[in-house]
Amino acid sequence: MEEMKDLELEKSAKKTKGPYRNFPMVPRVVFGQGSFDQLGEILLPHRNSNDAPVIYLVDDVFKNSDLIDRIPVLFQDRIVLISADKEPKTGQVDDLVSTIKEDFTELPSAIVGIGGGTLLDLAKAVAIMLNNEGSSANYQGWDLVHNQAVYHVGIPTISGTGAEVSRTTVLLGPEKKLGINSDFTPFDQVILDPDLLHGVPKDQWFYTGMDCFIHCVESLNGTYLNAFSQSYGEKALELCEEVFLGDISDSDSRDKLMMASWHGGMSIAYSQVGVAHAMSYGLSYLLGTRHGIGNCLVFQHLEEFYPEGVAKFNEMMEKHDIQLPKGICANLTDEQFNTMIKVSLGMVPLWENALGKNWAKYITPEKLRSIYEKI
Missing domain, CATH: 3.40.50.1970 (Rossmann fold)
Structure with missing residues (x-):
């Protein structure tokens, strides 16, 4: 409990102002x-x-x-x-x-x-x-x-x-x-x-849509958050909730999810993603797990970091009757776990956004392994 209080203080610490990045956008x-x-x-x-x-x-x-x-x-x-x-x-x-x-x-x-x-x-x-x-x-x-x-x-x-x-x-x-x-x-x-x-399979539609939802949750809860990324992230999150929890037509759903993706991508242009993405990179590298489903497999176990987001994610899975695969990491060797952990820990900007500059005090190889073992 004391560690989590320290973590919240780390995340709330103000960052040094400037110099600001002059990022390009799609013209x-x-x-x-x-x-x-x-x-x-x-x-x-x-x-x-x-x-x-x-x-x-x-x-x-x-x-x-x-x-x-x-x-x-x-x-x-x-x-x-x-x-x-x-x-x-x-x-x-x-x-x-x-x-x-x-x-x-x-x-x-x-x-x-x-x-x-x-x-x-x-x-x-x-x-x-x-x-x-x-x-x-x-x-x-x-x-x-x-x-x-x-x-x-x-x-x-x-x-x-x-x-x-x-x-x-x-x-x-x-x-x-x-x-x-x-x-x-x-x-x-x-x-x-x-x-x-038109014609996208339902599971693929869900997993890819959740990529947008998850990276918005990570951006909006990150230490890199600013008014620029927040404005896009909040709109993308709102659109995702309309698509995956609302009662709208197929046509509106396609329009809104396309714009959620656009706004979600913009939200991390001046921000970053977080824990789920950092850990899903380890899954992808070792097991070839597709990005969208990889994020879902990790995110379901991240209540400690994103309690509201995980609750909403579970609600979306139930509404659309999505069953995530189980036992993905059940038979991995120590060496394989270490490979995933090394890849994940290498995503420094993602961890810093998620937990602050002193993120390594809270995220250890043992911590990551305990989460991977649940997948």
């Missing part, structure tokens, strides 16, 4: 049902030549769908279908970049990501690495990118991750799961078409 966005069909018109001014293609990275769930036929392919443009079953990897980014450079005489005019967080993160990473040397693993971290990315467009087909608006692209690397977090990462253009959310 152009179009929202509305059917807005996907404006893509060709949007891309046209950015086409450099007939030999500088537009590369479309598209979730392979759309193979043989009418969405593929609606993509405005011209000249040497290429559609690359990619499975979103696994988290995006640095090696995958490097292979895509290598293939593009080998197959075309000019750099692409644009990279377009069409899909959920995996495809959007891949598109951002590929756009960056086309203009930066070496492996994408070398750029996992904060502000390591030096050259402008190729023009890139994000078109989400599921909502919640905030990848369409964030300044990071989260990748699994050979040693860690960490984003390329830079001023060059955000998309130059985003198209938000709620019609593209």
